Amino acid sequence: MATSRTIVVAGAGIGGLTASLALAAKGFRVIILEKAERLEEAGAGLQLSPNASRVLIDLGLRPRLAPRAIVPDAVTVMSARSGAEVVRLPLGEAATFRCGAPYWVIHRADLQSALQAQVNDTPAIELRLGCQFEDVASHAKGVTVGQRSNATRQQEPALALIGADGIWSSVRSQLFPESHPQFSGLIAWRGTIDAKQLPRGITARGVQLWMGSNAHLVAYPISAGRQINIVAIVADSWNRPGWSALGEATEIKNRFAAARWPSPARMMIGAVDSWKRWALFTMPDGGVWSKGATALLGDASHGMLPFAAQGAGMAIEDAAVLAKCLEESHGERGTGDALSVPATLQRYGRLRQSRVGRVQRTARQNGTIYHLGGPAAFARDLVMRSIGGAQLLARQDWIYDWRA
Numbered sequence: 137m138a139t140s141r142t143i144v145v146a147g148a149g150i151g152g153l154t155a156s157l158a159l160a161a162k163g164f165r166v167i168i169l170e171k172a173e174r175l176e177e178a179g180a181g182l183q184l185s186p187n188a189s190r191v192l193i194d195l196g197l198r199p200r201l202a203p204r205a206i207v208p209d210a211v212t213v214m215s216a217r218s219g220a221e222v223v224r225l226p227l228g229e230a231a232t233f234r235c236g237a238p239y240w241v242i243h244r245a246d247l248q249s250a251l252q253a254q255v256n257d258t259p260a261i262e263l264r265l266g267c268q269f270e271d272v273a274s275h276a277k278g279v280t281v282g283q284r285s286n287a288t289r290q291q292e293p294a295l296a297l298i299g300a301d302g303i304w305s306s307v308r309s310q311l312f313p314e315s316h317p318q319f320s321g322l323i324a325w326r327g328t329i330d331a332k333q334l335p336r337g338i339t340a341r342g343v344q345l346w347m348g349s350n351a352h353l354v355a356y357p358i359s360a361g362r363q364i365n366i367v368a369i370v371a372d373s374w375n376r377p378g379w380s381a382l383g384e385a386t387e388i389k390n391r392f393a394a395a396r397w398p399s400p401a402r403m404m405i406g407a408v409d410s411w412k413r414w415a416l417f418t419m420p421d422g423g424v425w426s427k428g429a430t431a432l433l434g435d436a437s438h439g440m441l442p443f444a445a446q447g448a449g450m451a452i453e454d455a456a457v458l459a460k461c462l463e464e465s466h467g468e469r470g471t472g473d474a475l476s477v478p479a480t481l482q483r484y485g486r487l488r489q490s491r492v493g494r495v496q497r498t499a500r501q502n503g504t505i506y507h508l509g510g511p512a513a514f515a516r517d518l519v520m521r522s523i524g525g526a527q528l529l530a531r532q533d534w535i536y537d538w539r540a
Contacts, residue, residue: 425485
């Protein structure tokens with residue numbers, strides 16, 4: 137396939153793999169550069185609401201994902217202040233029917249494995265593992281992407297470069313050297329437990345959210361329900377970059393001490409044998425998007441707090457919109473050439489900026505609400521009960537009903 141139809145994607149995470157599949161489906165040749173020698177798990181579980189699962193299903197991934205994913209019955213919101221259920225947001229098959237796509241919870245490694253398998257089965261995509269992006273130069277015919285594999289440097293001409301290389305993006309550092317991730321003051325701890333270890337009365341078929349003073353706890357099933365993913369969010373000053381620093385179990389247990397947290401929450405924390413932690417960094421609201429024939433997607437553009445469960449979802453949406461924009465100007469019936477790529481990528485950014493910014497703000501607001509204490513927490517619980525689970529869920533329609 138001609139260079140004029142080649143797009144280089146830097147990064148083989150969820151956003152990069154999805155973008156590659158979406159672009160290949162529109163008739164482009166795609167080269168993925170991934171510095172890791174092999175793709176490995178980074179994180180445990182994630183939630184894919186209908187706006188994201190719809191894109192993946194449209195890309196033909198349902199047969200690979202449905203057997204590994206779980207459709208949770210509900211999101212149950214619990215109060216650490218009282219130890220009682222505050223409200224239950226109904227999901228399950230009824231929500232799937234209403235949205236036209238499922239709400240899935242899945243092990244991140246299962247999603248990445250399914251995406252990689254689909255990529256491997258797509259002749260128009262070449263995945264280069266152990267190959268690191270180094271630099272990019274723009275010119276009249278597009279870009280030339282510098283890459284390195286061991287001691288060998290290679291240059292790849294292409295129509296465009298897409299930076300999908302995460303919150304510490306090397307592509308972004310070249311495009312927007314003044315734009316840096318900011319530490320949020322929050323730390324996420326993650327671990328897993330066997331589903332059989334759940335406290336009595338807690339179902340393994342739903343998502344559970346515990347709200348407490350300056351901390352919250354999320355638990356949901358992964359690995360076809362055999363394991364429960366536990367994520368604890370606390371305020372802290374530790375801010376080392378990375379996703380998988382080892383965490384000391386005693387430290388997180390102390391943060392969820394008996395004086396502040398009821399026994400079911402403490403039992404889940406105590407059942408985790410091995411903890412990992414990562415500092416939560418964010419990018420400015422609305423993201424940073426493109427310069428010339430290079431564009432960003434996912435965390436590279438708009439890393440956000442995970443409190444709307446939309447980090448992966450927004451990257452998946454980015455992929456769909458990017459592919460649609462490039463198809464419209466450069467597809468089989470498109471009339472665009474290399475000179476029109478910058479305008480096409482600017483349009484992609486404009487289409488995404490407002491929605492992404494709103495999701496970023498929503499996630500930040502959710503975190504503030506979850507972490508209320510004292511009288512404010514009491515008032516919050518009363519308000520949530522009075523609104524009811526169905527209406528609270530309906531407030532997410534603007535997220536879940538999105539289509540490319």
